[in-house]
Amino acid sequence: MFEARLIQGSVLKKMIDAIKDIVTDINLDCSSTGISVQAMDSGHVCLVLIELGSDGFEPYRCDRNITLGLGLKALSVVVRCANNDDSITIKAQEGTDNINFVFESPNGEKTSQFEIKLMDIDSEHLGIPDTEYDSVVKMPSHEFQRICRDMSQLGDSIVVACTKDGIQFSASGDMGSGKINLRQSSLVDKEEDQINIELNDPVHLTFALRYLNYFTKATPLSPTVTLSLKAESPLCVTYPIGDFGSMKFFLAPKIDDEDTAAATQE
Amino acid sequence: MATVRKRPLIEMIDVLGKNPKKPKILATKQLHLDFGQKFFGPVQCKRCGMLYSYGQSQDELDHYEYHKKITSGIRFDGWKNERRVEAIESFDRVSSHPPMKDTRILLVLPTDIKAHLKKIDSIIAHIDNELGISTTGTLNPNAKLLMCISNRKVVGCIVVESITEGFRIMSNDENNSSSWSCSEKSEPALMGVNKVWVFDSFRRKGIARKLLDAARHNFKPGHIIPKEAIAFTDPTVDGRHFAVSYCGTPNFLIYR
Numbered sequence: 046m047f048e049a050r051l052i053q054g055s056v057l058k059k060m061i062d063a064i065k066d067i068v069t070d071i072n073l074d075c076s077s078t079g080i081s082v083q084a085m086d087s088g089h090v091c092l093v094l095i096e097l098g099s100d101g102f103e104p105y106r107c108d109r110n111i112t113l114g115l116g117l118k119a120l121s122v123v124v125r126c127a128n129n130d131d132s133i134t135i136k137a138q139e140g141t142d143n144i145n146f147v148f149e150s151p152n153g154e155k156t157s158q159f160e161i162k163l164m165d166i167d168s169e170h171l172g173i174p175d176t177e178y179d180s181v182v183k184m185p186s187h188e189f190q191r192i193c194r195d196m197s198q199l200g201d202s203i204v205v206a207c208t209k210d211g212i213q214f215s216a217s218g219d220m221g222s223g224k225i226n227l228r229q230s231s232l233v234d235k236e237e238d239q240i241n242i243e244l245n246d247p248v249h250l251t252f253a254l255r256y257l258n259y260f261t262k263a264t265p266l267s268p269t270v271t272l273s274l275k276a277e278s279p280l281c282v283t284y285p286i287g288d289f290g291s292m293k294f295f296l297a298p299k300i301d302d303e304d305t306a307a308a309t310q311e
Numbered sequence: 312m313a314t315v316r317k318r319p320l321i322e323m324i325d326v327l328g329k330n331p332k333k334p335k336i337l338a339t340k341q342l343h344l345d346f347g348q349k350f351f352g353p354v355q356c357k358r359c360g361m362l363y364s365y366g367q368s369q370d371e372l373d374h375y376e377y378h379k380k381i382t383s384g385i386r387f388d389g390w391k392n393e394r395r396v397e398a399i400e401s402f403d404r405v406s407s408h409p410p411m412k413d414t415r416i417l418l419v420l421p422t423d424i425k426a427h428l429k430k431i432d433s434i435i436a437h438i439d440n441e442l443g444i445s446t447t448g449t450l451n452p453n454a455k456l457l458m459c460i461s462n463r464k465v466v467g468c469i470v471v472e473s474i475t476e477g478f479r480i481m482s483n484d485e486n487n488s489s490s491w492s493c494s495e496k497s498e499p500a501l502m503g504v505n506k507v508w509v510f511d512s513f514r515r516k517g518i519a520r521k522l523l524d525a526a527r528h529n530f531k532p533g534h535i536i537p538k539e540a541i542a543f544t545d546p547t548v549d550g551r552h553f554a555v556s557y558c559g560t561p562n563f564l565i566y567r
Contacts, residue, residue, distance in 0.1 A: 086366070089343040089351060171346040251339055261515055279344055295344060302340035 047075050047111050047137040049102040054133035054148060056266065056286060058124045063292065064093050065117045067256075070166050073106040073113040075130040075137075079105075079290070083171060090277075091256050094173065094293040101289030113137055113144055114166035123159045137163075171296070178273040178281070184227065184285040185238050186270040186284065190261035192225050197254040199223050202299055207274055208247045212240075216254070238278035248274045251299040257282075258295040267292075313373065321518030358382060358511070362445040383547045384463040384510050385434055387431040387458075390427060396457070397525050414461040416525045421450045431456060434465055438508040442547065454505060455530065457522050467509040467518040471526045474503035477564030491551075493565055502530050503566050507550060519553055 050055055064071070068084040079102075082095040099105040127133055127148040136145040143185030146159040190213050196203045207213075211228040229242045263284045264270070274280040282294040345351060356374060359381040363374040399414040411507045419431050432448050435456075439446030450456055451472060459467035477500035478493040504526075509518045527536040542564035543554050553564045 081366060085344065086349060089345075089348070092346065093342055169349050171348055173346055198381070253341055257467075297342040299339040299341050299346045302338050 046106065046108050046139060047113075048104065048106045048134065049075075049080065049099075050132055050134040051102055052132050053287075054124075054131040055129040056128045057133050058127060058129070059118065059122050059263065059265045060095060060286075061121045063260070063266070064095075066259050066262070067091060067093060068117060070114060070116045070164060071120075072166050072168050073115060074110070074170075075107050075113065076079060076110045077107050083168070085171075087246070090253070090297050091259075092171075092173075092295040094295070095290070096293075097286065097290035101287060109139065109169055111137060111139065115144065115161060116164055119161045126157060126159065128235055137311060146204075146287060151154040176216060176273070176275055176281075177245075178275045178278075179244070179248045180212075180272075180274045181243040182207065182212050182272045182304050183239070183241040183269055184263045184272070185240075186261075186267055188227075189241075189270050189272070190264045191205075193254060193257045193261050196223065196225070197258055201254055202251050203254050203257065204249070204251050205272070205274065205280075206249045207242065212242060212272075235307045246276070248276050250274055250276070250280065251301075252280055252296055253299060256294075256296050260296070263294075332423060338454055370527050372419075380437075383510065385429070385437055386463060387434075387460050387465045388463055389460070394420075394423075397521070397528050398457070399461075399521065413463075414456055414459070416522060418525075418529055419450070419456040419458065421452045421454060434458070434468060435470070436504065438468055442495050442506060442508060444506075451505075455526070457526050457529070459518050459522055461513075465510065466513040467520065467522050469522040469526055470505040470507050471530060472503045473530075474542060474566050476500055477503070477566045479564055480562050498564060499540070500542040500564050500566065501526065502536045502542070504541060504543045504554075506544070507553065514549075523557060 046091070064084065066092065067086050069087075071082050073085045074081045074083070079096065079098040079100075081097070082093065085092045099107070119196065123146055124133070125147075127187040128150065130151050131148040132151075134145075137143075142163045143160050144163055146161070148157040148159075150157070193203065196214060196216040198218060199222060200216040202216065204215045205212065206215070211222060211226055213226050215224040216222065227240050230238075232242045233239050260282050266286055267284040269285065271281075271283040271285075273283070277298070277300075279295045279297050282296070284292045285290060335427050343351070351365060353362055356378060359374075359378045361374050361377050364370040394417055395415050396418045397416040416448065419427060421428070424468075428450060431450055435450065436446050436448040439448070442536045450470070454472040457469050457471070458465050476497040478497055480494070481492045481494055504523065507519050507522070509516075523541075527538070527541070530536050538558055539559070543550065544566065546554055546565070555561050557563075
């Protein structure tokens with residue numbers, strides 16, 4: 046028997062919205078410590094990692110570790126039926142191939158129940174190595190979303206350069222080019238508007254904006270976002286979810302391609 | 312004093328067309344995540360045998376096309392005046408298979424009309440491609456082709472040719488089928504089996520055996536070639552199994 050009630054149902058709605066363009070189905074790995082999701086896109090370019098601790102749910106009950114395979118299409122249809130202030134309860138009985146969703150309005154007047162068929166999704170559990178990043182940048186999530194959106198008008202790749210002066214995002218294309226510089230700020234009143242750069246080594250990396258624009262769909266989940274960068278390694282974009290979980294996106298960088306560079310010069 | 316050189320208009324358009332000044336865009340290549348996932352890097356398709364890169368859209372598209380080509384077979388709508396040598400009611404080992412509609416073996420000669428040969432050439436090219444041999448794409452003038460048609464598809468094909476001698480295979484080691492040696496002494500032979508091919512999903516049903524039987528009966532008019540007088544070209548692993556079982560001996564004849 047698995048049962049978990051999320052008071053803020055909107056969190057689930059936002060999470061599903063953020064990943065439904067990247068992957069088509071997910072496995073919810075439920076254990077006594079919480080729920081986790083690991084999903085890679087079909088092109089092996091980015092990976093989504095969701096971790097929700099059991100203390101974010103009230104109540105949370107998981108008698109045995111259980112894996113629930115869900116198609117995101119069905120899931121997003123169902124969670125869209127929930128109001129933002131509803132609480133969402135996820136229930137799954139052992140031995141059945143259905144998962145139940147119960148939405149309750151705050152005053153308890155309206156309850157809705159939905160059932161989705163579970164899927165048997167062949168997936169493997171990947172060990173994500175702990176990485177020591179060269180630069181870790183914490184910034185307002187809406188700022189990051191804005192940068193990615195603006196830069197995608199100029200080109201399909203964004204260059205992220207982190208130095209001791211700050212972080213620079215740049216993109217160029219047929220039309221022209223653009224650069225956005227952000228400097229470390231500590232004098233802002235609100236903590237979530239701060240830009241905080243922890244720099245061990247300067248880094249300079251290129252990423253596909255298409256994926257970053259998928260990631261920034263998670264912006265409503267959190268006021269801040271953390272970008273962890275390391276040379277020649279995947280970027281890690283982290284959106285904390287309250288104080289009980291996080292949503293992480295890993296994205297493989299793009300590198301200068303000598304073969305195609307030579308081909309285009311000819 | 313600077314002079315402005317006047318160029319004809321056409322030449323200027325030409326210049327513009329030939330050297331459009333592209334803005335320099337740095338070409339970049341998207342890397343992939345490697346967290347040790349199962350389906351990563353080169354994958355070999357179990358059905359069509361193609362090796363391709365999982366997750367690379369162009370490769371997957373190529374594979375899809377190739378897979379479709381291999382698995383859907385070659386369409387054959389039939390000819391008005393086809394040379395039917397045998398009609399097949401059912402295949403030996405087929406029991407669960409749906410009934411075969413209009414299954415027959417056709418004989419094609421290199422002297423047949425051009426329209427027929429054109430179709431044959433495309434079939435030969437397809438088969439050679441699948442067998443992995445360099446293709447001429449044509450039926451040799453001294454060769455005969457027999458093909459088995461079922462449900463408007465070419466499900467099997469055999470090309471035989473006239474030969475005078477063959478060489479006996481020496482190696483007795485059947486388990487190691489990929490390597491073998493043959494005698495240097497030639498023995499008389501009449502019919503050479505140039506290639507044998509059966510459509511993937513129709514294998515192990517005795518189609519090749521039926522084709523070869525038909526070939527022996529129709530190779531020379533009024534004469535049935537004995538099994539001992541046939542020789543094979545350099546066989547594949549599957550081909551060798553077939554030849555051994557057909558001739559009833561691991562020491563069958565080969566020729567080049």
